[in-house]
Amino acid sequence: MPQPPIPDVATAPTGAATTSRAGATSAVPADGHDLIRVRGARVNNLQDVSLDIPKRRLTVFTGVSGSGKSSLVFGTIAAESQRMINETYSAFLRGFMPTITRPDVDLLDGLTTAIIVDQERLGADPRSTVGTATDANALLRILFSRLGRPHLGPPQAFSFNVASLSGAGAVTVERGGRTVKERRSFRVTGGMCPRCEGRGSVTDIDLTALYDETKSLREDPFTIPGYSMEGWFGRIFLGSGYFDPDKPIRRYTSRELRDLLHREATKITVDGINLTYEGLIPRLKRSVLSKDVDALQPHVRAFVERAVTFATCPDCDGTRLTAGARSSTIGGTSIADACALQISDLAAWVHGLDEPTVAPLLEGLGATLDSFVEIGLGYLSLDRRSGTLSGGEAQRTKMIRHLGSSLTDVTYVFDEPSTGLHPHDVEQMNHLLLQLRDKGNTVLVVEHEPEMIAIADHVVDLGPGAGDGGGRIVFEGTVAGLRASGTVTGCHLADRAALKPTLRTPSGVLRVRGATTHNLRDVDVDIPLGVLVVVTGVAGSGKSSLVHGSVSGREGVVSVDQGVLRGSRRSNPATYTGLLDPVRTAFAKANGVKAALFSSNSEGACPACNGSGVVQTDLAVVAAVATVCEVCEGRRFDAAVLQHRLGGKDISEVLALSVSQAAEFFGEGGVRLPAARVILGRLVDVGLGYLTLGQPLSTLSGGERQRVKLATHLGEKGGLYVLDEPTTGLHLADVERLLGLLDRLVDDGRSVVVIEHHQAVVAHADWIIDLGPGAGHDGGRVVFEGTPADLVASRATLTGTHLAAHVGR
Numbered sequence: 001m002p003q004p005p006i007p008d009v010a011t012a013p014t015g016a017a018t019t020s021r022a023g024a025t026s027a028v029p030a031d032g033h034d035l036i037r038v039r040g041a042r043v044n045n046l047q048d049v050s051l052d053i054p055k056r057r058l059t060v061f062t063g064v065s066g067s068g069k070s071s072l073v074f075g076t077i078a079a080e081s082q083r084m085i086n087e088t089y090s091a092f093l094r095g096f097m098p099t100i101t102r103p104d105v106d107l108l109d110g111l112t113t114a115i116i117v118d119q120e121r122l123g124a125d126p127r128s129t130v131g132t133a134t135d136a137n138a139l140l141r142i143l144f145s146r147l148g149r150p151h152l153g154p155p156q157a158f159s160f161n162v163a164s165l166s167g168a169g170a171v172t173v174e175r176g177g178r179t180v181k182e183r184r185s186f187r188v189t190g191g192m193c194p195r196c197e198g199r200g201s202v203t204d205i206d207l208t209a210l211y212d213e214t215k216s217l218r219e220d221p222f223t224i225p226g227y228s229m230e231g232w233f234g235r236i237f238l239g240s241g242y243f244d245p246d247k248p249i250r251r252y253t254s255r256e257l258r259d260l261l262h263r264e265a266t267k268i269t270v271d272g273i274n275l276t277y278e279g280l281i282p283r284l285k286r287s288v289l290s291k292d293v294d295a296l297q298p299h300v301r302a303f304v305e306r307a308v309t310f311a312t313c314p315d316c317d318g319t320r321l322t323a324g325a326r327s328s329t330i331g332g333t334s335i336a337d338a339c340a341l342q343i344s345d346l347a348a349w350v351h352g353l354d355e356p357t358v359a360p361l362l363e364g365l366g367a368t369l370d371s372f373v374e375i376g377l378g379y380l381s382l383d384r385r386s387g388t389l390s391g392g393e394a395q396r397t398k399m400i401r402h403l404g405s406s407l408t409d410v411t412y413v414f415d416e417p418s419t420g421l422h423p424h425d426v427e428q429m430n431h432l433l434l435q436l437r438d439k440g441n442t443v444l445v446v447e448h449e450p451e452m453i454a455i456a457d458h459v460v461d462l463g464p465g466a467g468d469g470g471g472r473i474v475f476e477g478t479v480a481g482l483r484a485s486g487t488v489t490g491c492h493l494a495d496r497a498a499l500k501p502t503l504r505t506p507s508g509v510l511r512v513r514g515a516t517t518h519n520l521r522d523v524d525v526d527i528p529l530g531v532l533v534v535v536t537g538v539a540g541s542g543k544s545s546l547v548h549g550s551v552s553g554r555e556g557v558v559s560v561d562q563g564v565l566r567g568s569r570r571s572n573p574a575t576y577t578g579l580l581d582p583v584r585t586a587f588a589k590a591n592g593v594k595a596a597l598f599s600s601n602s603e604g605a606c607p608a609c610n611g612s613g614v615v616q617t618d619l620a621v622v623a624a625v626a627t628v629c630e631v632c633e634g635r636r637f638d639a640a641v642l643q644h645r646l647g648g649k650d651i652s653e654v655l656a657l658s659v660s661q662a663a664e665f666f667g668e669g670g671v672r673l674p675a676a677r678v679i680l681g682r683l684v685d686v687g688l689g690y691l692t693l694g695q696p697l698s699t700l701s702g703g704e705r706q707r708v709k710l711a712t713h714l715g716e717k718g719g720l721y722v723l724d725e726p727t728t729g730l731h732l733a734d735v736e737r738l739l740g741l742l743d744r745l746v747d748d749g750r751s752v753v754v755i756e757h758h759q760a761v762v763a764h765a766d767w768i769i770d771l772g773p774g775a776g777h778d779g780g781r782v783v784f785e786g787t788p789a790d791l792v793a794s795r796a797t798l799t800g801t802h803l804a805a806h807v808g809r
Contacts, residue, residue, distance in 0.1 A: 045470055046071050078411075157328075161190075161192065191321045191335075193321055235271075375403070505530075510529055510751075525546070572697060659680055
């Protein structure tokens with residue numbers, strides 16, 4: 001296996017030698033530490049991986065989905081760097097920080113501070129916006145506190161996260177040796193709208209969706225998820241003394257109903273225990289409605305969508321700010337107006353301000369806003385809720401704070417930064433990555449995009465397969481060497497998609513008229529049915545606004561969006577897809593016992609580890625250590641449960657099967673279980689045959705999670721499928737399998753609409769709808785409708801230009 005090039009010490013950016021007073025040159029020992037050395041990495045599916053990574057270079061990690069890229073870069077290198085940094089803090093501070101266990105690796109040497117820029121969504125709090133997630137809002141508040149007229153006060157007067165407070169009372173002070181009582185008052189001027197509490201929307205709750213009014217408390221009347229009269233919740237309500245527990249709710253007096261619904265937190269005593277009673281409405285607002293609806297668990301989200309209506313706050317008109325904060329302006333522009341502007345326009349407004357008294361502030365704010373534009377996010381606004389950003393947009397937003405950083409010799413770790421980017425935008429992203437490298441930083445990138453692999457100084461290819469078939473380094477070296485290596489990545493790196501020779505004929509059209517969601521400009525478009533339609537355009541051009549705003553949600557439409565696949569270590573492909581339900585039932589029927597015994601989250605759990613398979617040991621001043629449970633040996637089940645078998649296997653052995661092995665086991669090769677076989681077939685169809693049924697969802701890569709979600713939706717009945725960038729996280733080789741799946745869906749009589757940038761998918765379409773020509777208010781129009789061949793021939797749009805170059809026309 002070729003070794004990575006070691007940077008030439010004589011030409012290293014930091015200098016490789018010093019000159020003594022006598023003029024002789026002598027080596028500096030520190031300059032020999034130009035490598036990050038990894039020895040014996042075994043995180044997840046890594047198989048004793050050892051390699052050297054050059055510092056102050058751009059290294060791209062490639063390989064098929066599930067080959068171990070993220071396990072090596074994020075789970076090993078970045079995780080250990082963060083753990084070691086955390087250990088430099090005092091034991092007191094570490095008690096408030098998340099604990100990070102040491103990765104399963106023999107040696108990690110040469111690490112530098114790692115800054116992780118991943119695709120995890122930004123805060124789910126409804127008060128979190130693009131402006132609050134960066135420094136932009138903080139700088140803008142300071143600007144208005146200095147220049148705004150009328151003058152309101154300090155920056156917090158313009159913050160929708162700070163409420164206005166006032167109070168007065170007597171205080172006791174020591175003065176001249178005497179104790180004196182004085183009356184004091186205080187006032188805090190905040191910018192939070194008091195009606196919506198800085199959320200921009202108010203809620204109207206349908207009371208009939210909260211309880212069954214014909215039932216009494218003893219009859220468990222509540223229909224809110226998690227609100228059962230069993231346990232502490234019921235104990236509090238029954239013991240509060242506010243209600244007759246045997247009287248139906250519809251017979252409550254107005255006072256009893258007010259206590260049930262609206263009573264604020266009140267201290268009560270139940271059976272000698274001090275507890276807090278709180279009405280249903282305040283409790284719901286605090287525990288559920290204070291969070292981003294999209295971040296809730298599916299069953300809770302379904303309840304909220306059924307029971308709660310959200311409307312723009314009439315007092316602040318959705319700006320989240322008080323009337324006072326909106327009244328203070330700079331040249332007629334309030335802070336609410338500024339935050340609502342497209343960031344590229346806001347940057348121009350800031351650069352147009354000529355105020356020498358705040359020149360450094362304007363320079364810093366202008367630089368931050370320019371970074372948004374430079375990174376391709378100029379179409380956003382600062383008041384955009386951060387929870388609505390896609391994974392790619394969230395990752396680029398996190399990059400903002402690093403672009404102007406003076407830090408050097410740190411390690412930046414990126415997770416597929418090309419996600420959500422049009423080929424036109426990828427060029428700019430490449431420039432930014434090289435800019436970080438040229439400042440003297442080490443840049444590690446997990447990526448599939450050929451255009452981003454091409455700029456690498458060093459490439460590490462993992463494989464040769466996925467899951468147990470991967471976890472090994474199959475190539476290290478240059479991009480040219482990768483092309484000639486014969487690995488799966490090397491073979492596909494030069495792939496160029498071809499336009500389909502024959503196109504399907506539409507069976508009808510779906511008419512969209514007057515679409516105005518977000519930046520769409522009264523769009524009229526006919527979407528062909530019975531064919532593969534690709535909606536494309538630069539990032540921010542209005543693709544998702546058109547499809548999700550005008551197509552998703554219609555009857556018969558199955559939408560697979562970019563929502564996060566949520567799951568803890570206890571969740572796995574078997575539980576998420578519903579596969580475990582028929583399997584548990586089959587085990588119970590075959591052995592004459594309850595199905596709950598075959599759940600590691602229920603009665604069948606190992607008592608020592610509570611069904612998690614590992615035991616967490618809290619070492620107080622250092623990170624907790626997770627060790628395999630000695631009782632169940634990581635199998636998660638009680639020993640008595642493992643005595644029950646189905647087809648010669650116990651439940652832990654079934655969960656240890658790969659999807660492909662399980663498909664055979666529950667098919668012709670073992671126990672015939674059609675319900676399980678159907679679900680397993682869908683997982684195989686999306687290329688996940690190598691996953692084990694019991695593998696925790698938390699260990700899956702981004703591409704794997706996307707395809708698990710797609711597999712679950714394949715079983716839904718619908719005539720039209722909407723997919724939002726299904727190539728996210730997919731290797732070049734996996735895209736071919738995805739295209740085959742899309743073809744099968746269409747050939748089976750379904751219509752498929754795909755939001756996508758990937759050139760192979762665009763070239764494979766029967767019909768293309770291209771939006772643009774730019775992003776934000778420069779987009780929102782349909783700039784092309786037709787076949788891929790017509791788009792290539794016209795070269796009338798950015799998409800057409802790049803597609804023509806890709807197919808070699």
